[in-house]
Amino acid sequence: MSRARSETREVMVQRDVRVPMRDGITLSADVYRPRSEEKVPAIVVRTPYGKTSDEIDATARFFASRGYGVVYMDVRGRGDSDGEFVPYRNEGRDGYDSIEWAAAQPWCSGAVGTMGASYLARIQWLAALHHPPHLKAMISIVSPSDPFVEWPTGVPTPHHLCWLYMTSGRVMQNVDVIDWERIYWHLPLETMDELTGKSLPHWREEIRHPQLDDWWKEICYQDRFHELDLPVLHISGWYDDEQVGTPLNYMGMVRHAATERARRSQKLIMGPWPHRINRSTRLGEIDFGPESVIDLLGYQLRWFDYWLKGKENGIMDEPPVRIFVMGENRWREEEDWPLPDTRWTRYYLRSGGRANSRFGDGRLCTDPPAEGEAPFDRFRYDPADPVPYITEMTSAQIGGPDDYSAVERRDDVLVYTTPPLEEDLEVTGPVRMELFASTSARDTDFMAKLLDVWPNGFAQRLTDGMVRGRFRKGMDRPELLEPGRVYRFEIDLWNTSHVFKKGHRIRVEIASSAFPKYDRNLNTGAPLGRSTDMEVAEQTVYHSKQYPSAIILPVISR
Known part of the structure; x- marks a missing residue:
């Protein structure tokens, strides 16, 4: 240009x-x-x-x-x-x-x-x-x-509090003098603003509307493109x-x-x-x-x-x-987006039942699960010890092409990886996940992340997304989960355009937290943003013939 x-x-x-x-x-x-x-x-x-x-x-x-x-x-x-x-x-x-x-x-x-x-x-x-x-x-x-x-969570993200603080009053407030990392841990969310030293009424107003209702629809535009010329x-x-x-x-x-x-x-x-x-x-x-x-x-x-x-x-x-x-x-x-020649390719989660951490046996394959394989992986999600999301603490930029290899040492992160690629593979377009999972909780979260693993072990984040269980049917239709029941969750991982080079590996992480990008689901099913009580959730991710969890990648012919 x-x-x-x-x-x-x-x-x-x-x-x-x-x-x-x-x-x-x-x-x-x-x-x-x-x-x-x-x-x-x-x-x-x-x-x-x-x-x-x-x-x-x-x-x-x-x-x-x-x-x-x-x-x-x-x-x-x-x-x-x-x-x-x-x-x-x-x-x-x-x-x-x-x-x-x-x-x-x-x-x-x-x-x-x-x-x-x-x-x-x-x-x-x-x-x-x-x-x-x-x-x-x-x-x-x-x-x-x-x-x-x-942020399909029903409540504002922790970083949004930083933005509201920055724009409070008539002039820009200095966010660098605030210990945001300490603040983001505060519960309940509703009173998190107190730790900044000033009351932020817009934060509390948003907490009071924990689903897509008429108050939110007043400032929506993405369902009204048909009105614009x-x-x-x-x-x-x-x-x-x-x-x-x-x-x-x-x-x-x-x-x-x-x-x-x-x-x-x-x-x-x-x-x-x-x-x-x-x-x-x-x-x-x-x-x-x-x-x-x-x-x-x-x-x-x-x-x-x-x-x-x-x-x-x-x-x-x-x-x-x-x-x-x-x-x-x-x-x-x-000529268009998504690209007209996209091959929507399923990469299935597979394992021997121990995909916990990058040292586990999780595999990512284009072949669907077969009879006789281990049908699921399990992990414990403790809101008091959430999986970290690598980011600066202010709202200026949340995340980047960061190396998640250290985070993947945790057993509450399921890791599924392809063998080294034999040739370059381009993935360009929207990425989504179909995840079959159950939980012991009345409400919980599931996160999915797509990464490029370099030959030296650098695990580069490309894109990620999440679903909150109670909003699986839509942000305007909250409904708590039935513990132990298997649900099909759709996770939007947004978009990317990336060539996985020969010798690199494609990786998917599954977890139940990405903190502080998203608030911690406390797993109780209580009203969002107002509680301090939390429970540990026992999570099961399925990858059987009946429940074939997979990430759908937009593969482009080279």
């Missing part, structure tokens, strides 16, 4: 421009635009993280010097904007009012686009559902999903801790957008990046090579030049999907 070439212009900036909302509240915006009388398209970016950083200033000047009016705005209740910050609840209406305000400015041509990452991406979708007439295109980067898509550029990374939303949004718009024009006007870019995308070739111990960092800003400029200025720059003639294939470390263009 080469940088879009365009003539740059002198930029003028107006600080703290007051933008009125329909209820009389005014929000604060900094407006960057070319110093000329020419009418230009507007780009609206609304943020809870403060609009005065060096990075924001550089991005705004980049677009303004190339013929755009860039409106960077503090959302309601944050920074210099009036009102109270209530995450997501006002962003649809405020987004509409901000877009239409920008379109009405004397310097604006009437065409408006929106862009932004993370919170800034999701609130674009919420604004778009209000149908501002001048909104012509969006750039949605690392967008969070609807409630419970990323917009071109969208979707961007994320394989190690984005909110990655699942971006491919879902792309597929949702391609298949369900309101018009054929919109369905054909979607683009997807997936790189080897964490939540803060496209900043380094290296993530953890993995270097993805010089091609992994691209001129993404230039590509976004081409997107807006086409949709807001009508420039025929060829961007819509290019294939709609651009992915970085890890392991091989190269970019590739595709």
Whole structure:
């Protein structure tokens, strides 16, 4: 992706421009635009993280010097904007009012686009559902999903408390002065906020809604793509801790957008990046090579030049999907997602009955279990001693291509591994697990993780997912488990694009905790988030002819 070439212009900036909302509240915006009388398209970016950083200033000047009016705005209740910050609840209406305000400015041509990452991406979708007439295109980067898509637990994740603390008040709070590791262990979850030194009412409000109800549905968007008629550029990374939303949004718009024009006007870019995308070739111990960092800003400029200025720059003639294939470390263009030539291949869990730890006898095979083999593996899940999830303690980035070989020494982790591969194997697309299991508990969790085991033993996490037993039928239909009964659990492991190299091995881990990525299931079946009582659960994972547990991998022919 080469940088879009365009003539740059002198930029003028107006600080703290007051933008009125329909209820009389005014929000604060900094407006960057070319110093000329020419009418230009507007780009609206609304943020809870403060609009005065060096990075924001550089991005705004980049677009303004190339013929755009860039409106960077503090959302309601944050920074210099009036009102109270209530995450997501006002962003649809405020987004509409901000877009239409920008379109009405004397310097604006009437065409408006929106862009932004993370919170800034999701609130674009919420604004778009209000149908501002001048909104012509969006750039949605690392967008969070609807409630419970990323964390199907019924309660907010421990790291979410860190985010709520960081965005409490009007200015960014320093999360580095808090001992988050100590806080995440606190029970009950409902009062965890007290340990930060301040009350966080939004945390407690979310705890009070431990399933998908009308309170949550008010801020959902992923079931409403059929209402939208917009071109969208979707961007994320394989190690984005909110990655699942971006491919879902792309597929949702391609298949369900309101018009054929919109369905054909979607683009997807997936790189080897964490939540803060496209900043380094290296993530953890993995270097993805010089091609992994691209001129993404230039590509976004081409997107807006086409949709807001009508420039025929060829961007819509290019294939709609651009992915970085890890392991091989190269970019590739595709016509759809998932890839049309995907071979959905089952890798079955098998063992002699002792798959506990990486020193056990767990195997991963394309042949289904046969009669006479050991039909199950067992382990004990103790919420007081959960399986660790390797991550930093703040909400900035949860997990990466980390080495789980040490974690796999635990007996409460079942490990299933292929023999060394005789040739390269590409896995690109959504990954899911069909797990047959029973438990002694009324409620418990099952986690699945896909890893690439290098010849030197490095066990690289690729992607993972979980299911909470009471929500096996859906986040809106909790139902406790019957102890001892065998259930079929479906686990969404999100997406990846990775080549397992010759001599490497494919591995799957099964456990009942991944702490602190997810809160610990206390195994009692009590109301979520309000209890301190816990029980040890006796877990059984089945892999028999009757109960053929398997991970389904999207294998691509080489």
